[in-house]
Amino acid sequence: MMEPVKIMLIAACHKGYVDPELYDLIAFGRKLQALRGGAMGIWILGDAVDKAAQDMAEQVGLPVTVVQDQRLGAYLNETYCAVLTQEMEALHPAFVCTAHTSRGWEWAPALAARAGAGCICGVDGLVEFQGRLCFQRDLYGGKVKGLYASSADTTVITVQPGIFKFEPSAEASPAAPLIHKDVSWPSGRTRYLGSKKAEADSTHITSAPIIVAVGNGIGERENMELIHRLAKLFSHAEVAGTRILCDRGWLEYNRQVGVTGASVSPALYLACGISGASQHVRGMRGARFVIAINTDPGAPMFNEADICIVEDIVSFIPLLEDAFRQIAERSEDFSNDPKTDGRD
Ligand SMILES: Cc1cc2nc3c(=O)[nH]c(=O)nc-3n(C[C@H](O)[C@H](O)[C@H](O)COP(=O)(O)OP(=O)(O)OC[C@H]3O[C@@H](n4cnc5c(N)ncnc54)[C@H](O)[C@@H]3O)c2cc1C
Structure with a gap:
């Protein structure tokens, strides 16, 4: 029997592809696991994400839970929170982690409020301080670093991308299970109507000397x-x-x-x-x-x-x-x- 997951890593998906920030998140999760123990698993929410989830499970050797639904095809704060609250209630994880992107930064605090969990956003370091596990983040626009400890049973964390480096294992990862979850939730009050792509890059800032x-x-x-x-x-x-x-x-x-x-x-x-x-x-x-x-x-x-x-x-x-x-x-x-x- 699988050990219950204590560290949930939530991946964002776009058009069937998992956002690359998931690798940084796995690196962060491994560090957290080394300090506090507990099993770790990945959650992928989206539509038509089967292939991406299968590849991820094979590549990193971590159990991947897929929540697949047409309504998850486009990001909506309300649906993310509804789905993940159910998962948290079922599992009682110690940590729910996602990347500190514009989206992650939006839904993570809402999820924490809804689930009665703690929340620390923009984490860029993990340290033991005075016997407590502390999460480090910028304060006052990066002038100082703050250390935060959580006393909540469950803490939702957003992790700065590009800080924790993913190292692929030298040995082949053992096959990890792919779990399909059916989660139902009542239709919400917000609806995705469409998105408009920003105008093509007309500037040359990426090549400017x-x-x-x-x-x-x-x-x-x-x-x-x-x-x-x-x-x-x-x-x-x-x-x-x-x-x-x-x-x-x-x-x-x-x-x-x-x-x-x-x-x-x-x-x-x-x-x-x-x-x-x-x-x-x-x-x-x-x-x-x-x-x-x-x-x-x-x-x-x-x-x-x-x-x-x-x-x-x-x-x-x-x-x-x-x-x-x-x-x-x-x-x-x-x-x-x-x-x-x-x-x-
Ligand atoms: C998920 C997420 C993603 C983000 N992505 C980006 C991103 O891609 N790019 C980005 O830039 N930001 C991004 N931000 C915002 C970022 O956190 C900062 O808020 C932003 O970069 C600060 O912009 P600023 O330095 O112009 O403003 P401020 O932080 O307000 O700084 C203004 C500075 O100007 C100085 N100043 C004031 N008056 C004068 C004067 N007369 N002469 C000289 N100096 C003066 C002040 O001392 C201060 O240092 C993101 C935030 C989040 C949460």
């Missing part, structure tokens, strides 16, 4: 003009930014850098008024040289920067423009100087 990136520190919409002017000082520079500005409509979504945006690797990344939240930083770690301008000397963005400038971007960028202009004029004078013959 220079990126002038802007964050909430820009303050007013009118100040965005400063950023566009700054980008024009360089040849082949693109403007990009943080999610906050895209949500406000100050930048198109195809210019968002981060876990839910693009991953970029320019030669120069000029971060203007960006705090350095982990979700943003993960998208710009490939940059070869980073200059950050921020009024706060403790901004986490400075941990990523090669040059840190503690200044107000609104007053600093015009000074930078002047300096650029003067340098350009000087080099023009120099090349027009008959003594240098314009060749040096």
Whole structure:
């Protein structure tokens, strides 16, 4: 008989494919298992996910429970919560874990509230502290790390993608069971009507050699003009930014850098008024040289920067423009100087 599952890993699915964050989740689950023990299993919710579930069970050697229903074909917070509450009531797991994506971050706290469980979101570390198992997460936009312990019988956890690395086992995994579950739930109050794909990427931020990136520190919409002017000082520079500005409509979504945006690797990344939240930083770690301008000397963005400038971007960028202009004029004078013959 199988040991009852104490660690439930919930995978998101899209068009029959399991989202790759599941691998990070398995790595996190293994660490949790090493510290607290208990059997671990994967839950895949969706429509037409049989093949993906079978492959997963064979590949990672963990039991996979498939909850398959047409209504799970498209994500709805209400259906996820209804299905998973039933599973939690049946199993009484110690931990229910999912990836800290826009969706996971939405349904996990709702599920915890509905099931009377604890909830810790955005976990990026696991440590024993004063004899307790603690979950680590960013606080104040990444300025400090907080340690959280849960005293609840069941705790719902969202795990930051890209932190826990999945290592495939050197030996072939033993065959793991695939369990099909029929879960019924009353028709809910929300309905999925359809989704609209974002416009095709018309920018080149993923291949730009220079990126002038802007964050909430820009303050007013009118100040965005400063950023566009700054980008024009360089040849082949693109403007990009943080999610906050895209949500406000100050930048198109195809210019968002981060876990839910693009991953970029320019030669120069000029971060203007960006705090350095982990979700943003993960998208710009490939940059070869980073200059950050921020009024706060403790901004986490400075941990990523090669040059840190503690200044107000609104007053600093015009000074930078002047300096650029003067340098350009000087080099023009120099090349027009008959003594240098314009060749040096
Ligand atoms: C699931 C999930 C996914 C996410 N995905 C992304 C993502 O893909 N990309 C992303 O960017 N974010 C993402 N976020 C949001 C992210 O957590 C942060 O909220 C966001 O990156 C912060 O943006 P910011 O740095 O512009 O703003 P803030 O955190 O508000 O920081 C503004 C900074 O500007 C500084 N400042 C203020 N005034 C000035 C001034 N005059 N001059 C200079 N500096 C100044 C401040 O000191 C501060 O450091 C995600 C969040 C979640 C939960």
